[in-house]
Amino acid sequence: MLGISPKIESLLTSVSDPEIPVLSIMDMGIVRKVELLDDTYNIEITPTYSGCPAMDTIGDDIVTAFKSKGLNATIKLVLAPAWTTDWITERGRKSLEEYGIAAPRSAEVDKAALLGEANTIKCTNCGSLDTKMVSRFGSTACKALFQCNDCHEPFDYFKCLK
Amino acid sequence: MLQEKLYNYLLHLGDNSMILGQRLGELCGHGPELETDIALTNISLDLFGQVRNYFQAAAQLKGGDATEDSIAMLRYEHEYRNTYLVEQPNEDFAHVIARQFFFDVYHQLVLRELMKSKNETLVAIANKSIKEVDYHVDFSSTWIKRLGDGTEVSHAKMQTAVDTLWRYSMELFKATDTEIWAAESGVGADLDKLKPIYLERVSALLEEATLQLPENTVFQYGAKTGMHSENMGFILAEFQYMQRAYPNMKW
Numbered sequence: 001m002l003g004i005s006p007k008i009e010s011l012l013t014s015v016s017d018p019e020i021p022v023l024s025i026m027d028m029g030i031v032r033k034v035e036l037l038d039d040t041y042n043i044e045i046t047p048t049y050s051g052c053p054a055m056d057t058i059g060d061d062i063v064t065a066f067k068s069k070g071l072n073a074t075i076k077l078v079l080a081p082a083w084t085t086d087w088i089t090e091r092g093r094k095s096l097e098e099y100g101i102a103a104p105r106s107a108e109v110d111k112a113a114l115l116g117e118a119n120t121i122k123c124t125n126c127g128s129l130d131t132k133m134v135s136r137f138g139s140t141a142c143k144a145l146f147q148c149n150d151c152h153e154p155f156d157y158f159k160c161l162k
Numbered sequence: 163m164l165q166e167k168l169y170n171y172l173l174h175l176g177d178n179s180m181i182l183g184q185r186l187g188e189l190c191g192h193g194p195e196l197e198t199d200i201a202l203t204n205i206s207l208d209l210f211g212q213v214r215n216y217f218q219a220a221a222q223l224k225g226g227d228a229t230e231d232s233i234a235m236l237r238y239e240h241e242y243r244n245t246y247l248v249e250q251p252n253e254d255f256a257h258v259i260a261r262q263f264f265f266d267v268y269h270q271l272v273l274r275e276l277m278k279s280k281n282e283t284l285v286a287i288a289n290k291s292i293k294e295v296d297y298h299v300d301f302s303s304t305w306i307k308r309l310g311d312g313t314e315v316s317h318a319k320m321q322t323a324v325d326t327l328w329r330y331s332m333e334l335f336k337a338t339d340t341e342i343w344a345a346e347s348g349v350g351a352d353l354d355k356l357k358p359i360y361l362e363r364v365s366a367l368l369e370e371a372t373l374q375l376p377e378n379t380v381f382q383y384g385a386k387t388g389m390h391s392e393n394m395g396f397i398l399a400e401f402q403y404m405q406r407a408y409p410n411m412k413w
Contacts, residue, residue: 049208082290141208
């Protein structure tokens with residue numbers, strides 16, 4: 001999508017969200033544009049949530065990753081178009097689930113689940129669908145806290161954002 | 163001139179969210195239960211994130227040495243454009259929720275208008291913020307219903323909070339010169355148009371929660387033009403302490 005070389009892609013893939021280390025920024029879909037101007041890569045990233053405190057760190061991490069290969073990079077934060085959970089790649093969703101965070105569902109399923117109208121979020125520990133929401137706001141702004149009624153394990157659900 | 167008007171409008175938008183965010187931040191570690199504590203501070207974080215976007219845009223307009231931090235931290239009390247509502251103290255959980263609900267419904271309506279603004283920056287910020295604020299409205303509405311239509315004690319506390327805070331609600335809709343300019347130029351929200359929708363939404367939800375709006379309310383106006391309540395001094399004393407004590411310090 002970004003039209004970048006495999007080398008640059010693998011560099012960007014090596015950078016991850018500091019709060020969800022298994023998820024690379026490429027799989028998260030926050031890298032919006034990469035442009036080579038003279039000898040500098042101008043990279044545009046977009047925040048997941050307005051107040052996401054990880055954005056500064058992610059920007060620094062990208063610059064550091066490029067520097068380690070002798071390349072220059074500058075970071076620009078763009079707001080539009082606004083990030084949506086649809087931009088998380090299939091591989092990203094899989095890594096989330098393996099890490100113990102339920103991946104975001106469609107807007108309708110999400111709403112029903114958060115309002116407690118339907119049990120549709122699968123427990124990442126035992127796979128049961130008999131789960132309940134404990135809190136709409138979890139350990140970070142992008143997650144809600146759930147608990148499994150079968151194995152009783154608490155787990156995070158990555159909220160749908162559209 | 164035009165830039166100055168837009169700058170002032172950005173302050174109107176940012177200051178409400180910032181002062182409310184600061185009030186919610188006071189609850190960090192003090193919420194009535196862990197999940198609520200986390201929820202309220204997450205809402206605070208959303209608001210501060212949105213404020214950063216407004217003030218980064220404001221700093222660009224202002225030019226010179228202005229930064230998002232100097233705009234947030236280095237103004238004097240009378241230069242803040244937030245309403246009385248968001249300055250009100252946390253008091254108890256019912257007050258926190260009533261204040262939040264009265265603001266959230268307004269906030270959501272304004273953002274929906276800003277999504278159609280003639281100013282591209284505002285459109286971008288509003289499109290980003292609305293997704294977060296939709297969650298805030300759900301959160302505060304759910305609590306209003308749970309507490310209002312809950313036990314005798316929770317109902318009484320919720321009703322007291324509504325009675326106390328309602329008088330500050332209409333200031334949100336009393337347009338200042340800046341807000342009139344914003345509405346007329348298509349940059350900002352037309353508050354007169356939003357007011358009836360607001361009243362309808364708030365009344366409907368309160369009714370569902372078996373709560374009542376107080377009658378014969380004498381509404382309070384003035385904070386938006388710089389005449390803040392006593393609360394504001396204490397908020398700013400805490401908020402600005404580091405920058406005033408150690409000018410230009412950075413994390």
